[in-house]
Amino acid sequence: MKNIYLDNAGTTPMAPEVVETMTQMMTEVFGNASAANSFGRKARGVLERSRQIFADSLNAKNANEIIFTSGGTESDNTAIIQTARKRKNQGRHLITTAIEHEAVLKPMEYLEENGYEVTYLPVDENGVISLTDLKNALRPDTILVSIMAGNNEVGSHMPLTQIGEIVAKSNAWFHTDAVQAYGIVDIDVQRDQIDLLSTSAHKLNGPKQMGFLYEREGLDLGSHLMGGDQELKRRAGTENIPAIAGFAKAVELEQAERETLQKRYQGFKQQLCDALAQNGVSFEVNGKMGADELPQIINIWFKGCQNDAMLTNLDLAGFAAAAGSACTAGSLEPSHVLKAMYGDNERVVQSLRFSFGKYNTADEIAQLATQLAKISQRIKKNN
Template structure:
């Protein structure tokens, strides 16, 4: 049976080299990094080595990296602790309508505590207006949280422009860069980013580990309370094996590797769309094709139910998705597509996300597109 995985935006397979170092750490480095004996010091050294590797990938200081359990914890820490620690200065927060649920649900929680949240709209291509953000900024705005790249449609948000805008404003700037870190060259200091969230499982690392970049100039209370790990910034015994796996995944993402993947993914997208055109299959690309992450292609097939299409593809061994994995298993429509087209628009139930990654090759894309075309034609015929 065919087995083609094209849902890398949801999660990625661990790289064989990552699996190797994680297994070795689990077998050999079992000391508590907070212990002062040899076993503890060995574990602590491993963590600090990875902190250096991660910091170099962002051109920041090692001290500005806080290891945690992943993107959701990073988003919650950045947003909640910034909001609470600055509530005397103001209780207005700004985000976008197309953020990951880890951001949107956190904002909703803060609304129950009395905070006012502005959810910036996007246009039909998923583009965000920096001018609109400028209009919504107020004296009591203490935090702006805008994702780096969207996980459903792939759009890159205007992070550099927002960073420049906020240079003249005291609001803290947070970005969820979980989906973009594996492909984009990101330098927080240059971009004016104060807080940035990353998850290892999006870059062929282990699940359940990630980090939060925090600008040294920003004072942020700990989100978790307990021990004095991570220099009192994140309590809890560190996941040494996971952190080492994260470090290996980051090491493998060299500039040359990112460039190679980008070129391959652009080629895969062109191949899919060319074959759809040749087969006269009607489709519409969701998002802004000229300003997006190369590994995500979100496509609408008019008059074809996305749920039905996914089910038929899955029966043939092909895995794609309708959007964010964090809302999978529910009948809730995509909030990203709703923000773009409005509630009830037919595109919301006729769109699928195809995403590439480690292990994807041109032969798979050829086979996948043939299966996709045949499946759509059958569904339309019935």
């Protein structure tokens, strides 16, 4: 039986077109983009064309607002820690949310250990902050507000435009971890008044260890790494031309298919829920099913079924899913996202995340629903 992959929020398979692009780069464009020779100029051309693709995808003011990084973690760390260092004389207060990825939460914890104060905004049962809470949390010494664009576990989509309007009236800069949302939903850094934005290629059928940080012109955070003067002295290290070109190709492919994929993923969600209901499965969706949410993620509470048992049985049946963030999958701790939404109860240890990708089919969703019904019934019977 063919294994069925439904953990695309963890990572996605590289698109064949991306593999082809990267292979061509590795064999034909091997020069150092900083070198003053023909090989270097050829690499530099690929670098800058890709940079423009990313800038255009966000409606950035100019291409030099894009800084290439090794992915979401480096981008988040750079945005948060470098802002704290640069603006420490203006204040030592930061705001984030209780449901951020560890790549945001851990830098915040690090700053707390070093004399900064962090406010963690709560979320409602839909995984969304209160704008009133945000307004009330802002202070004259707040230097950064870091709120994710879309949650990687439940798919909640934050109101970036409204958040941007609020933060713009304060002394703070606005950073968003857009790793799970970039390319999937529309983000406009001008409209949303975003100062810093993090991305990662492997969430969009691109290569791992590749991403970029959008840094609004004039912020001048400087390099988080010590070394050469690459990326206009903002990120030391020789640029990874094959990965950058592969990421650019992935973004172009996603943009061409965005509306089609959004509708397909939303259809998968409804199909799965309808089939579970028809099979008598006792379940609830964590968060909302609305069109405003990230379309590729659905998180479901299977009442009375522990998620570790569900995952093991699904894996044995050939289905890949998740109980939370792939980056904390080795932990036995319940999801901090679900705890923030629903409190510390059985729901947080009886929920699974299914995340769709461009290569999934309606037939695979039908097979998943059938297996989930069988597995949940078996687990309840054994209990």
